Amino acid sequence: MERFGRNAILDILNNYGLSPSKAMGQNFLIDGNITDKIVRLSGINKTSGVLEVGPGFGSLTEKLSLVAGKVIAVELDKRLIPILDDLFQNRENVEILHGDILKLDLQQLVGEKLSGYSSHVCANLPYNITSPVISAFLDSRLFETITVMVQREVARRICAQPGSKEYGSFTVYVNYHSIPQILFDVPPDCFMPKPKVWSSVIHLKIRPEPLLDASHESAFFKVLRAAFAQRRKTLANALYGAFGDIMDKEDLIALIKKSGHNPIARGETMGLSEFIALSEEFIKKVD
Secondary structure (H helix, E strand, C coil), rough: CCCCCHHHHHHHHHHHHCCCCCCCCCCEEHHHHHHHHHHHHHHCCCCEEEEECCCCHHHHHHHHHHCCCCCCEEEHHHHHHHHHHHCCCCCEEEEEEECCCCCCCCHHHHHHHHCCCEEEEECCHHHHHHHHHHHHHHHCCCCCCCEEEEEEEHHCCCCCCCCCCCCHHHHHHHHHHEEEEEEEEEEEHHHHHHCCCCCCEEEECCCCCCCCHHHHHHHHHHHHHHHHHHCCHHHHHHHHHHHHHHCCHHHHHHHHCCCCCCCCCCCHCCCCHHHHHHHHHHHHHHH
């Protein structure tokens, strides 16, 4: 019997008197072929230090421990900690931590636990914290790659093209920090309990250097938020709503034209490079 297959997980749940927590978004991965594929496509090897979030009963942790130099698995559900400690007590390269990944100091965690390794994220993320966790990882600039299982619609949103209904500010934000790709889709029956939706595994290759310096980044993200604040508004009207206190509309329209854009276009039709060009014109105007 596979160590983390359906029957094995049922045995663990029964032995410990547990049930999956809906509040924590627990859907345990029970298909070993999927975990094998995730680890293989992540590019992780013995030089890699891996941060895993929400290991559950450790199906992905198990596969990561066989190829990575070090694995730090952060689990919020304190009920699972003694089980994970027992399951991985003989794996010297695995450390189980109890905590909320959104409240931990990532800089300190990576510095203390993954020193000497290249830093990566590999996880089956709980659906209810996907966007804030990915944002925290990207903002930290601590990792070389992020390979995570997410809800399929989130994966489509991250990898959407300008002009599509899935495309939004989060798409541009993720693309600013990384080069994302969808690796493969995962059906509900690979989990226990089965989620109501399909999942996808995505891989984010982090850009080695920021595309803009810190001061220009601030302008870029302000322009980005404004452009998508009200999707039906033209670019000129959307930006005027955000910058009208420092720039009259005529100057704003002229600035948009100078950056090579049509003031009556909408933000969802613009790609990353176009938002960068637009924000650079804003910097020139307000500096």
